Amino acid sequence: MEVPILKQGAVLIATxxxxxxxxxxxxxxxxxxQQVVKFRSRAVIVDVTAMDVMDSFASRTLREIALMIRLRxxxxxxxxxxxxxxxxxxxxxxxxxGVATALDLEEGLAYLSEKFKTTN
Amino acid sequence: MSKSESTSKDSEARSNPGVDLVRSEASxxxxxxxxxxxxxxxxQLREEWVVRISETRLLxxxxxxxxFAEATSIYDSYVEALETEAFEALQAYARNxxxxxxxxxxxxxxxxxIVLLLRDVLARSLFEKYQTDFKxxxxxxxxxxxxxxxxxxxxxxxxxxxxxxxxxxxxxxxRELSTPVLQVRERLLILPIIGVxxxxxxRQLTEQLLxxxxxxxxxxxxIDITGVAAMDLTxxxxxxxxxxxxxxxxxxxxxxxxxxxxxxxxxTIGVDLGKMNTVGDLQGGIEQAERLLGYKVExxxxxx
Numbered sequence: 001m002e003v004p005i006l007k008q009g010a011v012l013i014a015t016x017x018x019x020x021x022x023x024x025x026x027x028x029x030x031x032x033x034q035q036v037v038k039f040r041s042r043a044v045i046v047d048v049t050a051m052d053v054m055d056s057f058a059s060r061t062l063r064e065i066a067l068m069i070r071l072r073x074x075x076x077x078x079x080x081x082x083x084x085x086x087x088x089x090x091x092x093x094x095x096x097x098g099v100a101t102a103l104d105l106e107e108g109l110a111y112l113s114e115k116f117k118t119t120n
Numbered sequence: 121m122s123k124s125e126s127t128s129k130d131s132e133a134r135s136n137p138g139v140d141l142v143r144s145e146a147s148x149x150x151x152x153x154x155x156x157x158x159x160x161x162x163x164q165l166r167e168e169w170v171v172r173i174s175e176t177r178l179l180x181x182x183x184x185x186x187x188f189a190e191a192t193s194i195y196d197s198y199v200e201a202l203e204t205e206a207f208e209a210l211q212a213y214a215r216n217x218x219x220x221x222x223x224x225x226x227x228x229x230x231x232x233x234i235v236l237l238l239r240d241v242l243a244r245s246l247f248e249k250y251q252t253d254f255k256x257x258x259x260x261x262x263x264x265x266x267x268x269x270x271x272x273x274x275x276x277x278x279x280x281x282x283x284x285x286x287x288x289x290x291x292x293x294x295r296e297l298s299t300p301v302l303q304v305r306e307r308l309l310i311l312p313i314i315g316v317x318x319x320x321x322x323r324q325l326t327e328q329l330l331x332x333x334x335x336x337x338x339x340x341x342x343i344d345i346t347g348v349a350a351m352d353l354t355x356x357x358x359x360x361x362x363x364x365x366x367x368x369x370x371x372x373x374x375x376x377x378x379x380x381x382x383x384x385x386x387x388t389i390g391v392d393l394g395k396m397n398t399v400g401d402l403q404g405g406i407e408q409a410e411r412l413l414g415y416k417v418e419x420x421x422x423x424x
Contacts, residue, residue: 083330102370
């Protein structure tokens with residue numbers, strides 16, 4: 001299943017619908033990294049609210065997306081990690097270090113607009 | 121203990137003709153004589169015992185008068201137990217005594233110590249009384265020693281059992297104290313942790329906190345561990361995990377109230393606290409959280 005990438009102003013939003021296959025994740029990664037420069041976006045929000053399990057591949061891909069996006073000149077915010085998922089991830093040592101996180105999409109957007117304000 | 125008790129009782133109860141009966145009759149005869157002697161010299165022996173107790177610096181948590189009163193009742197129960205061999209009464213007394221003195225901070229070694237002292241004081245007085253008749257002394261001691269040892273045993277076991285009961289009760293009380301996740305301001309939670317954290321409780325804490333962050337839409341959490349006495353590697357790692365998991369939900373965690381001892385432990389065992397935001401006390405933590413959230417608390421007037 002393909003993940004739709006929405007453009008909202010200077011932000012790209014990718015919403016995970018359900019558990020994704022490894023191939024889907026790879027496609028998402030390439031899509032985001034390409035489009036972030038194409039649309040001259042300043043930030044990417046990845047919404048994982050629908051994911052009730054996060055395996056190590058998905059977690060690693062999220063981290064890779066964040067690092068690649070940074071190299072392409074934008075920022076990434078992961079939003080909507082469920083409490084149980086967060087706990088499981090931490091126990092597996094998957095802490096998404098260096099990646100911004102927020103409670104949900106609204107919070108992520110608020111975080112970014114605050115950030116855009118200060119960097120402008 | 122119960123085995124020897126039952127056998128000695130059996131040999132008395134069943135009219136089993138033979139050496140056993142004769143011996144037990146002789147020994148209870150001796151015990152009666154012994155008890156009479158102890159009753160006669162009650163004041164002097166008790167005095168001597170109390171002196172020995174304070175000499176050996178036992179029961180330092182109690183005053184002289186308390187020790188004397190307690191010594192009197194222990195002495196009487198002791199003699200009574202020697203006479204009747206009814207250990208249930210002594211057991212009950214030991215439990216009762218323990219209930220009273222455990223909250224005072226009396227240690228196991230002290231209780232065992234004073235009972236053994238009494239045994240020794242009484243044995244000395246027997247030596248003195250029967251020093252001319254060595255055979256009789258031997259027989260008296262034969263009767264006295266097992267009974268005295270059993271008394272010491274009973275009191276010590278009673279004390280330890282009571283102590284364990286108190287410990288169990290306290291552990292349950294601690295476990296039942298659930299840890300509340302409280303909202304102090306919009307988007308600011310505090311989690312005061314009090315008492316011992318074991319892995320089970322740590323897990324419960326983390327889950328509660330993460331749920332609290334989600335339902336209150338918290339951005340900042342202050343975890344206050346002023347009430348945590350000690351922390352080992354596992355618990356410290358749990359704390360780090362809680363901080364990281366909270367961050368995944370978009371909340372910043374500020375840890376406050378690390379005692380010098382805990383700070384020392386954490387540095388010694390080398391827990392990576394680099395990712396942790398720590399502030400000295402709860403007030404400082406809340407102030408920093410308010411700064412993060414953009415609050416400014418102003419004093420409008422002097423308190424009346």
